[in-house]
Amino acid sequence: MGVERIQTLAFSNQLKELPPQFIRPVNERPENTKAVEGVTVPVISLSQPHHHLLVREVAEAASQWGFFLLTNHGISPWLFKLLQEVGEQFFALPQKEKEAYANDPSNGNFEGYGTKMTKNLEEKVEWVDYFFHIMAPSSKVNYDKWPKNPPSYREVTEKYNKEMLRLTNEVLELLSEGLELEKKTLKSSLGDEKIELEMKINMYPPCPQPELALGVEPHTDMSALTLLVSNEVSGLQIWKDNKWVAVDYLQNAIFVHIGDQLEILSNGKYKSVLHRSLVNKECKRMSWAVFVVPPHEVVIGPLPPLFNDHDPPKFSIKTYAEYRHCKFNKLPQ
Numbered sequence: 357m358g359v360e361r362i363q364t365l366a367f368s369n370q371l372k373e374l375p376p377q378f379i380r381p382v383n384e385r386p387e388n389t390k391a392v393e394g395v396t397v398p399v400i401s402l403s404q405p406h407h408h409l410l411v412r413e414v415a416e417a418a419s420q421w422g423f424f425l426l427t428n429h430g431i432s433p434w435l436f437k438l439l440q441e442v443g444e445q446f447f448a449l450p451q452k453e454k455e456a457y458a459n460d461p462s463n464g465n466f467e468g469y470g471t472k473m474t475k476n477l478e479e480k481v482e483w484v485d486y487f488f489h490i491m492a493p494s495s496k497v498n499y500d501k502w503p504k505n506p507p508s509y510r511e512v513t514e515k516y517n518k519e520m521l522r523l524t525n526e527v528l529e530l531l532s533e534g535l536e537l538e539k540k541t542l543k544s545s546l547g548d549e550k551i552e553l554e555m556k557i558n559m560y561p562p563c564p565q566p567e568l569a570l571g572v573e574p575h576t577d578m579s580a581l582t583l584l585v586s587n588e589v590s591g592l593q594i595w596k597d598n599k600w601v602a603v604d605y606l607q608n609a610i611f612v613h614i615g616d617q618l619e620i621l622s623n624g625k626y627k628s629v630l631h632r633s634l635v636n637k638e639c640k641r642m643s644w645a646v647f648v649v650p651p652h653e654v655v656i657g658p659l660p661p662l663f664n665d666h667d668p669p670k671f672s673i674k675t676y677a678e679y680r681h682c683k684f685n686k687l688p689q
């Protein structure tokens with residue numbers, strides 16, 4: 357049997373009520389866990405002329421928030437527009453055409469078109485469909501898994517991939533310097549040129565009762581970094597000082613999340629940010645998350661300069677494959 361897609365459900369006979377599998381327990385519902393007012397997330401401009409100030413801003417945001425918005429990063433607004441267009445065009449294809457890309461997460465491979473399924477009745481379903489594929493390195497790319505329609509999907513996404521590689525280098529250098537490490541340290545600890553970039557397009561259709569549902573439930577990303585852009589609809593919230601903080605849409609800004617692998621390498625000096633996304637009654641929200649991850653065989657643990665007798669290692673050492681296995685299966689790390 358096929359998977360029930362959120363997009364199909366959302367548009368079937370003008371759904372008025374949220375089906376029970378999407379209704380969150382009372383203590384998780386957005387209506388009972390509202391974001392605080394008046395708190396704004398850090399915005400960092402890459403055109404800051406004083407390098408040492410830029411390093412400090414990045415390091416402070418990464419350690420206090422695990423999150424920041426990046427502006428003046430050199431990516432053309434046109435490229436964001438094209439990326440958005442090809443993603444929207446894919447999701448607007450007839451359902452049958454999209455199903456040809458249906459993924460099979462049961463073997464640990466998420467590439468393709470997907471909707472998360474639940475393992476038991478208590479577990480709730482997220483109000484989101486996605487498309488996931490590897491973008492880099494080229495040796496790991498399987499173009500058969502990429503949308504062939506619209507035909508420009510590949511060209512646009514390859515352009516975006518180049519920009520993401522450039523920005524990954526730049527941000528990892530700043531983050532290394534912020535830990536008083538040599539510039540190349542974090543990148544080389546993550547596999548250097550073997551670092552992988554994964555694209556996940558999240559598609560959140562309008563939801564009849566958004567106050568009871570979640571688009572993506574609270575989680576930290578298992579990546580090292582996540583570089584995300586969205587359409588003009590806000591919805592992302594991050595956890596800071598025991599409260600949810602809403603991240604307002606900022607045109608052409610890139611949302612940078614510190615993920616688990618950087619928290620481990622930095623021995624907890626940088627924080628992997630807990631975040632969730634909300635959905636919307638009238639508007640469709642889409643986001644494009646690029647996960648920067650080490651290849652499976654790379655061993656990740658706190659970097660030796662960052663622990664000592666007084667400040668011992670806070671995390672165990674394991675390969676990224678092992679880490680991933682534990683996280684997927686909710687096993688202790």
Ligand SMILES: O=C(O)CCC(=O)C(=O)O
Nearest residue numbers: 556558572592633643645
């Ligand atoms: O859509 C968003 O803003 C967040 C998505 C997200 O957290 C994820 O895909 O890991």
Ligand SMILES: [Fe+2]
Nearest residue numbers: 575576577631
């Ligand atoms: Fe995430």
